[in-house]
Amino acid sequence: MPHFKRVRVVWVAERYNSVTKAQEEEMGLNLAALHECYDDVPIGFTVIELMLDDAGQPVDWIFRYLNVELARIEMLEPDKLLGRYFYRDVFPNLNAKKWLDFYYRSAFLGETLELHEYSPEIAKYLKIKCFPWKEQGYCGCVLVEETEERCMFYRLEHLSKLAHYDMATEVQNRNSYQNYCAHFAECNGGARVEHVPTTCAVGSTVGVVFVDVNGLKNINDHFGHDSGTFLIRMVSDKIKQVYGDSNHQLFRIGGDEFVVVLPGISHDLLLRTEQRLKDALVNATIPHFPSVLAAVGSAWQECAQSLEQVVAVADQRMYEHKRQLKAQRAP
Secondary structure, three states: OOOOOOOOHHHHHHHHHOOOHHHHHHOOOOHHHHHHHHOOOOOEEEEEEEEEOOOOOEEEEEEEEEOHHHHHHHOOOHHHOEOOEHHHHHOOOOOOOOOHHHHHHHHHHOOOEEEEEEEOOOOEEEEEEEEEOOOOOEEEEEEEEOHHHHHHHHHHHHHHHHHHEEOOOOEEOHHHHHHHHHOHHHHHOOOOEOOEOOOOOOOOOEEEEEEEEOOHHHHHHHHOHHHHHHHHHHHHHHHHHHHOOOOOEEEEOOOOEEEEEEEOOOHHHHHHHHHHHHHHOEOOOOOOOOOEOEEEEEEEEOOOOOHHHHHHHHHHHHHHHHHHHHHHHOO
8 A cells, every 4th residue: 555645735736737826726726725624634535627528528537636535545646646637547447437427417517416336446435425616627526435334234235135035046035024924014004114025005905825845855855955955946936937027025934835925916817827836837857856846825815904814825725735736646
């Protein structure tokens, strides 16, 4: 990490920026005042000048003032930045130019913008507030590095996903299901509950499909848990294929059990999609897997207030389907 020294106005003007007093006044810059106010503050600050092409489109910018903290964020000595074109001189190998539109809007359209963006030039997450400077074509920018905070956020988000999603099938897990059931009335009423998606209005219809994987223990015992996991994923994929385009919530509530909640669905459509799922679960490709990968049952209720009651009925009908499948296999 380079050592960043305090930059004085005379040094900047004479060696790197070549800004005359008249030019300084024309640009609305008072470099002495800027240095006095911003040199030692622990927040990155710069005043930049936007460069336009012949068509009036932004192509680059020049640092006209920057403080020590901004140079630290950019990981360069101030003399490598001051009076230099950002893309042409400082980062010539990076051409994404993702900041240009924002800075143009501040410098020429008078907008004040706040950005939370990843900077590929320095591999850091930044919070940037840009605002119009005194003269058109210039804007001031306040930069704060938030890489650590963003990484912490992603770690917490990952932990939250581990707590509420099943990694094997990438669907919501039992924790999410229990939370969803506990807040069913509030959720359906539109109250936003964390990890509970808003679905439909209180009193509307709800359909539930209960799915239980067939033969999982036998597959685990005779072919290993990798085969068992593959069977579970097959069933999960079949459910997603059938219900993927509908308004639904899919939960894996046990090792071999899935629940699909379909708010606002009609009874007729629920029965038709249930049959589509049963047809999709017929196995004609993997000999050592069950001939029907899972048993299915559904239930429908109008003006539902308790999701567990509807799930219990769907569970009973799933067992009826499982008994039918066993009877068909009997000699």
